[in-house]
Amino acid sequence: MDKVLVILNPSARSAKGKRAAQAIRDLSQRVEVVESHSFEEARKLAADAAARACPVVVAAGGDGTVNAVIAGLAGTATVLGVFPTGTMNLFARELGLPMGDIEGCWRVIDAGHSKEVDLFEAGDGIFVQIAGVGFDAQVIEETSWERKRKFGPLSYFMSALSVAGGKAPKLRVLPEGGEALEGAFVLIGNGSLYGPAFRVFRDAANDDGMLEVLVFAKQRHIDIIRYLSGISLGKVEKMKDVTYVRTSALRVECDKPVPVEVDGELSGTTPVEFKPAAQRLRVLVPESGESV
Numbered sequence: 137m138d139k140v141l142v143i144l145n146p147s148a149r150s151a152k153g154k155r156a157a158q159a160i161r162d163l164s165q166r167v168e169v170v171e172s173h174s175f176e177e178a179r180k181l182a183a184d185a186a187a188r189a190c191p192v193v194v195a196a197g198g199d200g201t202v203n204a205v206i207a208g209l210a211g212t213a214t215v216l217g218v219f220p221t222g223t224m225n226l227f228a229r230e231l232g233l234p235m236g237d238i239e240g241c242w243r244v245i246d247a248g249h250s251k252e253v254d255l256f257e258a259g260d261g262i263f264v265q266i267a268g269v270g271f272d273a274q275v276i277e278e279t280s281w282e283r284k285r286k287f288g289p290l291s292y293f294m295s296a297l298s299v300a301g302g303k304a305p306k307l308r309v310l311p312e313g314g315e316a317l318e319g320a321f322v323l324i325g326n327g328s329l330y331g332p333a334f335r336v337f338r339d340a341a342n343d344d345g346m347l348e349v350l351v352f353a354k355q356r357h358i359d360i361i362r363y364l365s366g367i368s369l370g371k372v373e374k375m376k377d378v379t380y381v382r383t384s385a386l387r388v389e390c391d392k393p394v395p396v397e398v399d400g401e402l403s404g405t406t407p408v409e410f411k412p413a414a415q416r417l418r419v420l421v422p423e424s425g426e427s428v
Contacts, residue, residue: 198222
């Protein structure tokens with residue numbers, strides 16, 4: 137049987153990470169675990185495996201680790217598997233993988249059922265789940281690894297409180313084939329989930345070639361609280377100072393550099409163009425999911 141390469145997030149230095157790493161190694165003699173220590177190293181490990189025609193490469197970590205591995209697999213025939221052992225794990229949740237169940241995820245990988253999902257480019261980066269310009273990228277900038285280790289998903293909320301209220305940039309959002317929009321920050325979904333697994337982009341599907349875009353007008357503390365309330369109630373796109381558009385591509389500009397994030401990782405600054413990648417990605421999913 138073919139070996140299954142698992143690229144492990146360096147958060148294995150934490151006690152939780154070390155336990156997850158050992159649990160993955162104990163799954164099967166087919167599993168070969170390689171630890172990465174940076175985005176670029178994880179990307180290169182995945183790309184090298186694809187160049188050797190490895191049929192499957194597995195990302196073990198959160199959305200950032202998945203993003204790094206996808207960057208190495210994009211445009212190849214290698215299929216992605218996921219062990220969601222990171223802080224967030226939105227993409228794994230989107231796929232319906234069993235959370236907190238490494239053995240269950242291994243059964244998904246071993247069964248070999250797959251589907252194709254869309255990939256989108258964002259400047260020099262690539263993403264499969266979520267992207268953002270402005271506020272949420274600033275929150276990621278403010279959230280240290282130590283804070284994530286100590287507080288988990290709550291660490292992002294803590295950072296959001298410190299970022300909210302700062303002077304908002306004036307973003308210009310140019311959807312393909314649509315009218316120009318202006319706002320303080322932008323969220324862009326290929327999948328439906330964002331934050332602590334809120335279904336923010338209610339009509340999103342990661343295999344329809346389209347992006348769901350939310351443009352928020354303000355970022356004062358009171359506005360962020362209102363937006364979070366709208367998100368939790370599933371009504372954010374109906375708020376009067378939030379604009380929703382659906383598009384296959386868009387450009388975001390500003391008169392000063394504003395940070396951009398893709399799948400929870402920082403990826404440059406504005407101006408930035410979001411557009412479909414040349415090829416889609418095959419990913420292993422539970423048998424009940426759509427297969428190809």
